[in-house]
Amino acid sequence: MNEKIKQLLDILLQQKSYLTALQLSEMLGVTERSIRNYVRILNSSETQDPLIVSSNKGYRIQRDLYTESIENRLFAKDDADLLFKIALILMNQSTFITFDDLAVQLNYSVESIRSKVQALFSKIHDMNLHVTLESRIFTGIRILGEENQKRLLxxxxxxxxxxxxxxxxESTFKLLGKLSSKEAINTEISSIDTVFSRHHTTMDFIVYAKIICHMIIAVSRYKDGHSISLSEVGSNNKSHPEFQLASSLLAMSVLPINNEAETMALTNYLIALPLNMPGAFVPEMNQLQRNRLEASLKRAEEYYGIPLYSNERYRAQIMNHIMRLLDPLEESIPIFNPYSKQTKRECLFAYSIACFLYDDLESDFRLQIPESEIAYLAIHIQLVLTEETKNGIQTKLVFQGKKAEGELFRYKIQTYFPRIDIKTVTPTMIQADLQKYQLIIRCGFQEPVAANSKIVEISKGMNTRDIAKIQNFVETVGTASLIQQLDYHHMNESSSESAIEYLLKKSGYFNLLPYFQKRESMSPTDIGHLVAMPHPFLKGSETTAKVIIGINRTEIPWGHQKVRLIVIYIPASDLKTNKNFFNDVYEHTSNLAEVHALLETKTKEEFIKVWNRKGDYSNAL
Known part of the structure; x- marks a missing residue:
């Protein structure tokens, strides 16, 4: 399928609401008829419900039908099948095999096999598995590595x-018929269902399908004499509930397996999956591990202002999560997270904290942390953030009128705006209130006080305009001044590195470049919808926080995405990070139409106007 269809799929994946054929055609530079044809092609590739639904509002993707690897099915199905066949042949060979022999077995040309072997080599490198392809001139190729890693490949x-x-x-047999009969696959699935039922274990369907494939591969390899040795796996996880689950799965398999190494390998594999198991398990950790984890959580709390260490429950939750995954990470077992991209985008601030923690721990534990695991930790941190934000916006109501009337007004405001927590109602305010409260609502006064971003003036009538004022504050709490004082630049750069360098130079923050480079090396800061939000690692400005906006003339490759809108965030000198601004960026960039409206701005004033605008962005300027 052509590149435009891939671009269409990417756009729809990043958009929650409908997009019309006209909007999509303008984004892709094609006709509306082409858009309709692309949608038809995408839907014809599915065997169940249509992937793209249409209505009088436009087109929208059905996310529950989509997974990150759908492109294997839509765009590279034949290649994926051929790479699997090549890997299987190589794993069954104890010696070198020539490209000619591979070509004969697979009924392909030698040139095609050479190119596919090169593709397999690249995939192995990207997977970070301890498996290598050894190639010798005039001799051929072979695959080297431990059995556990070969199965994972x-x-x-x-x-x-x-x-x-x-x-x-039937669909499993279609994929793995080279390893097992249909009857054996059916028996294996029944056994897996029985074990999960007995252990009260649940999971998403894609995780369930992954376990089925893993078990079929394991049984086939074990049956053919390719067993895992104890030297390949750790044996520290026998107290984990996954150990009992692994033992049952192997004992009830179509070929019962009673082997300690196989059980430990499956245990570590299951730990790396998102399973829902009853009870709360606390993994063991030695004092050195505990000290290192606690030190990292302390530093993260100081930097981000979130009680990751001082709150005992949060501390235990995050430490337990990290400790659970140490063995799978050490054994290079891929951490399976089908929601990595979604988490990175929707939990942007939590993802940044997770990057900080794992960068701090990588050298201590000598591990290479994949993005899928960073995203998992981000989910745990997001739960902490969500609970913390239950504490409302600390507010003082300055009310001119009777005390009883003021109390009724307090109730009314808090009913309209659950995030607002009015601590006190008084007839006057003092200068110290600006430090004590996040929001001061003045109600019923004829003369306003000096303008301040924390003060909202409303009438006793609580009209539509008053409600809009408060709503705007709630949605942008702590971020309004950052937007008003942002730097704004148009540019024409060709890479993420040069874009960051250009913007920092233009705004006088070039000394922070190494800290931005460090953060990008941990995980690219692309967040989808043509947007990136680079920020420095453990370094702030010399004074207050700063936002720098860059609009590039063309799309820049940035991580796994293309980017045109760059939102640089630099925390204040005390390194206190404004989590509200991260949330604000996500809210404003979730709507692709708004992103395009921001990209069309020519001046700072226009940009701020669009940013603060609510609703329809088709004619924002």
């Missing part, structure tokens, strides 16, 4: 998303 090459609920055995 095979599994990573399977387009698991082709397994469907309505035809589970």
């Amino acid at each position: 095979l599994e990573q090459l399977i387009p698991i998303e082709e397994i469907v609920k309505g035809n589970l055995t």
